[in-house]
Amino acid sequence: SQKIEQNSEALNIQEGKTATLTCNYTNYSPAYLQWYRQDPGRGPVFLLLIRENEKEKRKERLKVTFDTTLKQSLFHITASQPADSATYLCALVSNFGNEKLTFGTGTRLTIIP
Amino acid sequence: GAGVSQTPSNKVTEKGKYVELRCDPISGHTALYWYRQSLGQGPEFLIYFQGTGAADDSGLPNDRFFAVRPEGSVSTLKIQRTERGDSAVYLCASSSQRQGSLRTGELFFGEGSRLTVL
Numbered sequence: 001s002q003k004i005e006q007n008s009e010a011l012n013i014q015e016g017k018t019a020t021l022t023c024n025y026t027n028y029s030p031a032y033l034q035w036y037r038q039d040p041g042r043g044p045v046f047l048l049l050i051r052e053n054e055k056e057k058r059k060e061r062l063k064v065t066f067d068t069t070l071k072q073s074l075f076h077i078t079a080s081q082p083a084d085s086a087t088y089l090c091a092l093v094s095n096f097g098n099e100k101l102t103f104g105t106g107t108r109l110t111i112i113p
Numbered sequence: 114g115a116g117v118s119q120t121p122s123n124k125v126t127e128k129g130k131y132v133e134l135r136c137d138p139i140s141g142h143t144a145l146y147w148y149r150q151s152l153g154q155g156p157e158f159l160i161y162f163q164g165t166g167a168a169d170d171s172g173l174p175n176d177r178f179f180a181v182r183p184e185g186s187v188s189t190l191k192i193q194r195t196e197r198g199d200s201a202v203y204l205c206a207s208s209s210q211r212q213g214s215l216r217t218g219e220l221f222f223g224e225g226s227r228l229t230v231l
Contacts, residue, residue, distance in 0.1 A: 042224055100158050101220060103148075
C-alpha cells in the first residue's frame with residue numbers, strides 16, 4: 001500500500017544548529033512534493049514545493065532536497081531558532097493527474113534555546 | 114483579503130446527531146479541499162471540489178459524510194448520525210488555480226473546526 005513516513009515523531013535541536021527532517025515514501029509516484037508548517041491549533045501553512053526533476057530548492061534558511069531514486073525528501077532548517085518550533089508535514093502530489101495532496105504524519109520539531 | 118474561514122471553530126455534539134461544518138474559501142479560489150486531522154496525525158484527504166462539482170470524493174469514509182458547494186464558493190461538510198470516531202479537526206483549504214494547481218502552487222488552509230462527539 002502507499003505510505004508516506006516522516007522519520008520521527010519528535011525532534012529536539014539546539015538553537016543555532018541545522019535541523020534535518022526526513023520524508024520517505026513507498027508505492028508512490030509523486031510528481032511534486034510540498035512541505036508545510038503547522039503550529040498547535042492552527043491550519044498548515046505552505047513552505048516550499050519541489051518538482052520531481054529538481055534536486056534541491058532553497059528559501060531563506062530552508063532547503064529541501066528530493067531524491068526519486070531513494071524515494072526520499074530532506075527538509076533542512078539552518079541556524080535554527082526557537083520560533084522554528086512547530087510540526088512539519090510533507091505532502092505528495094501523484095504523477096497520475098490526481099489532485100489529491102497526501103500528507104505524512106508530521107515531525108514535531110523543538111528548538112532548544 | 115481574508116484567508117480561509119471555517120465555522121464553527123469548536124463543535125461538541127452527542128452521538129447520533131447531525132452536524133454541519135462550513136468553509137468560506139479565499140475569494141476567487143476555484144479549488145476547495147476538505148481534510149480531517151486526528152491528534153498526532155497528518156491531514157487525511159476527504160473531498161476536492163473544482164468549482165461546484167466534487168472532482169474527487171474518494172476520501173469520504175462512508176455515506177454518513179457528504180459535502181456540497183452549490184455556488185462554487187462556500188462549502189458545507191455534513192455528517193449524519195455522528196459517531197465518537199468522527200471526533201477530529203476538520204480542515205478546509207482552497208487554491209487559486211485550475212486543474213494542476215498543486216503542481217505549481219499551494220493550498221491555503223483555514224484554522225479548522227474541532228468536532229467532539231460525546
